[in-house]
Amino acid sequence: MKHDVPPPYTAVERHGVFPEPSHDEAARFDFLANLNKYLSGTLGVGNTRAYETRVLPAFRAEQGRDPADRFEIRHAMNRDPWHRFWSALKRNSMEMRQQNGRQMVLRQLDDLDAKARQFNESRDTLQLDPTVEVPRYQRAVDIHCMPGSYHGEERPGDVSAGANYDCGIFATTAGGLGALSDAGGQALVEWVKRERPGWTPRRILDLGATVGHNIVPLALAFPDAEVVAIDTAAASLRYGHARAQALDATNLTFRQMNADDMAAFDDGTFDWVQTTMYLHELSGSALPRIIREGYRVLAPGGLMFHLEQPAYTDAMPLYEQFIRDWDAFNNNEPFWSAMHGLDVPQIMVDAGFSPDKLFTTGVRAVVDTKVFPQVESKGEEDHGRAAFWHAYGAWKNDRTDA
Incomplete structure (x- = not known):
């Protein structure tokens, strides 16, 4: 091949x-x-x-x-x-x-x-x-040209x-997310086990889960953890829950909820709050609210982690910014451009994180050898097959650090 x-x-x-x-x-x-x-x-x-x-x-x-x-x-x-x-x-x-x-x-x-x-x-x-409303910024367009977006129902x-x-x-990404399109979650598991060996979060929260393909690997990697995936789209949650159950992620709960109002969760409930390619689908007013709510429900010493594409900075050539912006104007991603122009680390600081607890990193997916078997058989490099994400992260101050 x-x-x-x-x-x-x-x-x-x-x-x-x-x-x-x-x-x-x-x-x-x-x-x-x-x-x-x-x-x-x-x-x-x-x-x-x-x-x-x-x-x-x-x-x-x-x-x-x-x-x-x-x-x-x-x-x-x-x-x-x-x-x-x-x-x-x-x-x-x-x-x-x-x-x-x-x-x-x-x-x-x-x-x-x-x-x-x-x-x-x-x-x-x-x-x-059924009382949870899909936000207008999600209803206004068919994201990714999907008829009905994430929440539409044929019946x-x-x-x-x-x-x-x-x-x-799989077709959209040419197999780059693996046989189960879960490379984002697999990359998260690899990253956290490398960066904090032996860490065992008790509760994990995934915001904007859609069908749960990026949270199932975390649930499987931490089987003793209570894992919760939330989204406003019931149609996606029904499928995602069935998908997770079929993959034996039985410690994973799918809950219909708007991430900018998580009053059902007490302060400090979760040890890990995370998103995967979710921030760019949020409006400019919703994103800071969701970061603030994520900070509130995060336990002291806990991790907030966002996999995304990189921000548009002065160091990024304008032509590259233009090419990356294509989806905002041509693929029904209306908030893509504005989000990548935001200072997400500053929004996290405004939410309550200490600046010295913030970090940015890159996360590369592991090549799925079921999809690209020659990588395993020939010992090849991934040659760009695996997806790569920019990541914004922060550890919340321990009570003793406050």
Whole structure:
């Protein structure tokens, strides 16, 4: 297998509620995985070339200066034919991914709902609350072009949103998140065991859990811990709970709750509060509230950890900021750009953390050798196969440090 060829969709690990693809559905996902890889690599290079050889010289000639920010670059690049061509392909690849996943799920929705009920009924580890409202900033757009976003239902009480989300991640990421698309959680487990050997958190809280793919590895790694995953989207929680139960993460509770109001949890309840690629889907007013609430429910000496993409800083070239910003304007991620312009460490300090307890780090996923077997058999490096995240973290002062 060549390094630049994504693994086949058959490498996806089937758990107890995973949608079963037909031959053609799997073939479509294989096509889209390869298209995404081609767009990010071979064709993506053309954006840099267009900027350096056409767009930037034309901007300088017209304005007599270089672009002042990523937004000026975006407006200039949006007039370039190559970038418009590339953007159209990239947007269509996501729409096709959603269409294929939704078709796959709706075709077998009766069976999926029945399987989920077997795992969900009479279990106190799924706690739904119909009084919890999905925030307007989550309702306003179909995030990632998902019809109905995370909370939509084809019919009351179904699991269509979660199933669609789960079945397409592998194609979108070209296998970079592993056979269960849980590389974020696997990376968290590896990081904490390396950084704090022997630490055994008693209670762990995951905010914005969606289908729980990033919290299941923590629940499995710390089987004696009480692990809670919260989200406002009941449709995703139903599927996520069934998925976790099918994977034997029985110490994991899924609870419908808005993270900016966790009054149901006492101060200092959790030893670890974390998110995985969640902050960029929060509005500018919700994000600080959620960080404050996370700080409140975090126990003294506990860990807050956020896996995200890096902030836009003066050290990051404006062109790179522009490319990273693509999702904000083309992939229904309206808060992406603003969030990456925020000073998240300062928001954490404002929430109560001591500046000397903050840290930033990078977290790389371990290559899943079930997906990329040649890495194990040949002892190869990952060659960019594994995902990489920026991370904001902080340890809350012990009572003796206060």
